[in-house]
Amino acid sequence: MSQTDELSQGFVSPQRLSKTSGWPIGRVRRLIKDRKIRFVMIGRNYYLPSTALSEYFDQNMVDPMKCSGIEV
Numbered sequence: 720m721s722q723t724d725e726l727s728q729g730f731v732s733p734q735r736l737s738k739t740s741g742w743p744i745g746r747v748r749r750l751i752k753d754r755k756i757r758f759v760m761i762g763r764n765y766y767l768p769s770t771a772l773s774e775y776f777d778q779n780m781v782d783p784m785k786c787s788g789i790e791v
Contacts, residue, residue: 730766740772752779
């Protein structure tokens with residue numbers, strides 16, 4: 720397997736991530752610019768791990784507060 724094949728299997732372009740996630744490309748680019756999502760830059764091209772969005776969600780998930788002593 721060539722390096723290009725390995726790259727295409729484990730990484731996606733911002734455009735591909737945008738298309739598969741349904742998020743606007745601007746949002747994906749903003750996450751890259753603000754370094755809030757993992758990426759690698761090869762030349763002028765950005766590549767994101769195929770697990771980048773799930774990692775982002777895991778890191779930024781907000782758990783609900785537990786109300787103690789309050790009856791509903």
